[in-house]
Amino acid sequence: MARQQGSKVRAPTMADVARLAKVSPQTVSRVLNDYEFIKPHTRDRVLQAIDSLDYRPNMAARTLATSRSRTIGVIATDYLSYGPATALWGVEQAAREAGYGVSIVSLRESNYRTMTEALERLASQSVEGVVMIAPQDATAHAAFVSFDEIPVVTLSSYESGVHKPIMLDSAEGSRIATRHLIDLGHRVIRHVSGPAGFTVSESRVQGWRDAASEARLVATEPLVGDWTAESGYVVGKELARDHRATAVYVANDRMAQGVLLALHEAGRRVPEDFSVVGFDDVPEAAYLIPPLTTIRQDFTALGRRCIEAVLALINGEPPLEPEPLIPNLIVRQSTAPPLQ
Template sequence: MIDVAMLAGVSQQTVSRVLNKHSNVSTDARERVESAIKRLRYRRNPSARALATSRSHNLGIVSFGLAQYGPSVALTGIIDEARRSGYATNLVTLGDIDRSHMRAALDHLLADNVDGIIILAPLEAAFDAIEGIDTDVPLVAFEPGGGQQTTHVGTDDVLGAALATRHLLELGHETVHQVSGPDGWLGSRSRLKGWADELADAGLPVPDPIPGEWSTRSGYEAGLIVAADASITAVFVANDQMAFGVMSALNACQLSVPEDISVVGYDDVPEAPYYVPALTTLRVDFSQVGRLVVDRILSLMNDEAAAPIPWVVPQLVVRSSSGPPPGVRRAGIMPEPRQNAT
């Protein structure tokens, strides 16, 4: 750093400010420092930096379910925001969710002297596992459907499911069925609640949900069940991958979306606008989840006052897969009963 300062004609403090991305550095000084860093091929010494700051500038992440769209995009947001803030990340992926595996993951990260830990495992069992565990460093978790808290970043999945259900009811459907996510997932629980509450508020009975496993295959299997029930005209599916499977099964059973059955998904994956028909869904900014998680853990590390973290609010994106039920579409003429599909 001394060599960089001499070549750039500035103080070591100015070099430090440039490296730490402080705003109170003139454009000219910043350019000279950055040029000197490139010419000298200067690299920070992480060990020396840790000794000087009493920090490793490394954040730990305990993850589960990264094959799913939401957690994987949130992870990318965490890593990108951590990098922008001058932090590296250390990822531990859980194979099983219980207290002993969680404790082992946390101990591994603490042995690496991480400055804070992020829990990216949106399951009920993960939150049970961390209950009462002392980490000696700040810990922030991603909690789909969770309330606004100081150490949990939540997505308002209850509202999102309610918006999907309301959209279908306002199109004229007499009720809405749901293909749900697997038991134990926080997103499954909160999306079931939002759907059921919206139906109850409309004075409608709540049908039994059709269980899914987040995968397109499980959506296809659920779609066969939907196709076999001639009373179903609208389905809310708890994620987009399953929604694609549902629509594929309906097509295989010679049923049209949305002419015979409307389908609404959840997440707004990149493929959603390009499916045939384009999928109506709830858009969730999982990258924002990642940014909020890192912002909060850095605030806690700096002993800053922490207010409850605002929810990440889903937005309804209406495309071609949802429409009025057949009877409404035919100007009030009731649809002919369709044959049960096999």
């Protein structure tokens, strides 16, 4: 139990354990790997030796011998924002539960080169699979180009014939959000979208258009932001000048926050004069002024699914059919029927 103190004492190996337990190294290995035909007595001796030497198996050696690293690589372009961070959390939890470790590489910039480098890096660490948290089209694209040696699962909504990503049905979320506004009686509903190049930007715009046209409303051009509160604030000012519109559906909560501020500064009250719906349900959404009505995404579940999917691939099982998760509406105080 007591740890080795002080300097460079070589860590105990299986041979040391074997010697102490008076068995062969292979037997120690068997105990460690839950081989069934071990006498309880022998097992106990080995276990006790392991414990008293404080032996810990050397993953590198095991990986070399088995070419299984029990490690999943994660490539993320961003895990500072709530969504990706939470997904990463889910990935890591699920991975650990499955006995896997997680090695992560982040990309400040995502293009073919950086993607390839990241994959090479992970490949040389012999990761058994890779989860790519890739909100951008370019990133998702890059995933296909490169490896077929290592199973790769993408968390995005980019679809391709090659492999299906784990995703949330963004368009459906959009429809739900927009319909909520329509049901409240809004007729002119604008949209603040994410930037071009992000798959979810597209699909959210699409869902908004769909819901609008179903209700025979015209969807004017969306305003484009870049996911940040700042961009929401900027387009929010423009929105505040639009006196035909009575509601806006914003593609994420952070931009919605900026919109809220711009509206406030322009003297337009939410929800009396203007209804606002966001997307994501970040933990802070409930404490904005006013508390934000939004679409909740279960990022953790998304992350967990990624692991299920890579694991299936790793074990050569048929690839998981990834029916997209359906997000749900959380009604708070930023939406109300229009006044007039």
